[in-house]
Amino acid sequence: MSVSSLTILGGGNTAFAVAANLTLAGFQVTLCELPAFRHTVQPLLGTGQITLDGVAYRDTARVHAVTTDFADALAVNDLVLLIVPAYAHKPFAEACAPHLHRGHTVVLTPGTLGSLEFARVVRERRGPELFAGSNGLVIAETDTAPYVCRKTGPASAHIWGVVTGLGVGVFPAARTETVCGRLEELFAGVRPHPSVLASGLAAMNPVVHPAGVLLNAGRIERSRGDFYFYEEGVTPAVCHLIYAVDRERRAIAAALGLDLLPVDEAFHRAGFGPQGDLWATINGSRMLTPLRAPGSLEGRWLSEDVPYGLGAWASLAEQLGVAAPTLRSLIQLLSAAVGIDFWKAARTTKELGIAGMSREELLRYVEAGSTAAAPEAAPRRP
Numbered sequence: 001m002s003v004s005s006l007t008i009l010g011g012g013n014t015a016f017a018v019a020a021n022l023t024l025a026g027f028q029v030t031l032c033e034l035p036a037f038r039h040t041v042q043p044l045l046g047t048g049q050i051t052l053d054g055v056a057y058r059d060t061a062r063v064h065a066v067t068t069d070f071a072d073a074l075a076v077n078d079l080v081l082l083i084v085p086a087y088a089h090k091p092f093a094e095a096c097a098p099h100l101h102r103g104h105t106v107v108l109t110p111g112t113l114g115s116l117e118f119a120r121v122v123r124e125r126r127g128p129e130l131f132a133g134s135n136g137l138v139i140a141e142t143d144t145a146p147y148v149c150r151k152t153g154p155a156s157a158h159i160w161g162v163v164t165g166l167g168v169g170v171f172p173a174a175r176t177e178t179v180c181g182r183l184e185e186l187f188a189g190v191r192p193h194p195s196v197l198a199s200g201l202a203a204m205n206p207v208v209h210p211a212g213v214l215l216n217a218g219r220i221e222r223s224r225g226d227f228y229f230y231e232e233g234v235t236p237a238v239c240h241l242i243y244a245v246d247r248e249r250r251a252i253a254a255a256l257g258l259d260l261l262p263v264d265e266a267f268h269r270a271g272f273g274p275q276g277d278l279w280a281t282i283n284g285s286r287m288l289t290p291l292r293a294p295g296s297l298e299g300r301w302l303s304e305d306v307p308y309g310l311g312a313w314a315s316l317a318e319q320l321g322v323a324a325p326t327l328r329s330l331i332q333l334l335s336a337a338v339g340i341d342f343w344k345a346a347r348t349t350k351e352l353g354i355a356g357m358s359r360e361e362l363l364r365y366v367e368a369g370s371t372a373a374a375p376e377a378a379p380r381r382p
Contacts, residue, residue: 006029070096079107310327
């Protein structure tokens with residue numbers, strides 16, 4: 001099924017950049033934000049105009065429609081990109097649930113296992129029947145955002161880099177080929193993951209951001225983020241800690257029968273920088289080296305990546321019986337450093353709707369979309 005129009009949910013940096021770039025590429029985009037955050041899209045109401053600059057399209061895009069009405073936004077398109085921080089996945093799932101129907105595909109961009117939380121929320125409100133059959137509701141997630149980008153004004157955005165190896169996991173996994181085929185029309189180089197578990201564990205932000213922020217905490221607070229985080233802050237010692245986090249992430253994946261790329265190779269494959277060890281890849285990255293550090297310790301690099309990244313992985317590790325001392329130590333140290341109990345905020349396996357499942361039950365669930373016996377999977381592309 002060819003894509004000519006789609007709905008984007010969100011009003012932040014990446015949502016604006018994707019809406020503008022896809023509009024300029026010829027797609028009809030409806031942009032929808034939660035009513036409580038109407039102010040983020042207020043500058044677009046009436047004109048729909050977003051000025052885009054950077055390495056992709058460079059022009060003023062006129063987005064087809066801008067709204068805070070979820071009934072309208074979900075009625076006009078069956079392909080939906082949810083482009084918001086992980087802590088907004090649940091509120092958006094609650095707003096979407098009454099209006100989703102069979103045939104909808106919702107893609108969390110990125111997800112960090114959020115597709116499972118989204119599916120749990122919708123299932124609890126609408127029942128499992130919505131997901132059943134060959135035309136049931138599909139929830140997918142990417143392993144990173146498609147662009148390295150920022151808003152540069154109330155109605156403008158800049159793209160520093162375009163990811164060339166966007167990984168996609170699909171729930172249920174049996175629908176992977178169809179969903180990836182549709183997303184390939186929007187983003188170059190889409191790579192299918194075996195499941196949303198693989199995609200969620202392939203996320204790179206939780207691997208890099210918490211470790212990097214912890215070891216640069218003094219400099220961030222003293223300079224208020226006035227330095228280049230990746231070029232200046234990701235030193236060889238910081239890379240050593242990142243590698244320790246990465247080994248535990250991959251051990252969790254291995255317990256599920258997944259062989260994920262190590263962090264340095266994943267960064268290179270996604271097009272972030274040249275091949276080499278992590279320090280060489282990051283310091284040679286035209287996408288990452290222009291980015292400043294966060295202005296404080298209260299930003300998304302901790303509030304999102306610790307509870308929704310490291311916390312979710314640590315919870316899954318505990319359920320699978322995988323040791324994760326570095327993950328747990330980072331969560332503990334960062335909780336103490338910023339005075340927030342990230343354990344209480346963590347997106348655990350309970351929130352993901354998979355608590356108590358054995359390895360076999362979990363794999364069956366993500367393949368088939370239910371805990372019943374998985375149907376024969378459709379053929380996958382290599």
